[in-house]
Amino acid sequence: MRKARGTSPPLVPERIGRYEVLLPIASGGMGTVYLARNRGVGGFEQDVALKVMHAHLREEEHFSDDLVEEAKLAVRIRHPNVVRVQDVGEDPHGVYLVMDYVEGDSLAGLLRAAREDGEGIATRVGLR
Numbered sequence: 833m834r835k836a837r838g839t840s841p842p843l844v845p846e847r848i849g850r851y852e853v854l855l856p857i858a859s860g861g862m863g864t865v866y867l868a869r870n871r872g873v874g875g876f877e878q879d880v881a882l883k884v885m886h887a888h889l890r891e892e893e894h895f896s897d898d899l900v901e902e903a904k905l906a907v908r909i910r911h912p913n914v915v916r917v918q919d920v921g922e923d924p925h926g927v928y929l930v931m932d933y934v935e936g937d938s939l940a941g942l943l944r945a946a947r948e949d950g951e952g953i954a955t956r957v958g959l960r
Contacts, residue, residue: 848928849921851882883929890926899927
């Protein structure tokens with residue numbers, strides 16, 4: 833485990849499953865999403881978004897079951913505007929979800945910027 837950048841950050845695992853954790857992207861009520869890297873033979877590398885449940889929620893089995901159900905439903909969604917679920921796994925850090933990593937602004941960031949600029953979200957997204 834290593835410390836995240838910034839003041840009094842939580843510990844960031846170096847690996848989750850077979851994925852090398854690079855940095856935290858976001859954190860919400862259920863868990864933390866990390867930028868992670870999948871490395872394979874012959875120099876294969878793929879950046880992914882890796883969602884891991886918060887430690888205090890892992891103690892209750894139904895939260896892990898909910899994350900697995902989320903993965904089973906999400907993997908069935910096929911649309912160019914929806915990130916794809918690639919994998920679901922479990923290691924000592926608990927159940928984790930692996931999704932496509934899409935670089936760019938988050939929806940929360942777009943909404944915040946639109947509010948600050950007095951624009952509608954449709955205008956802000958449409959101008960991107």
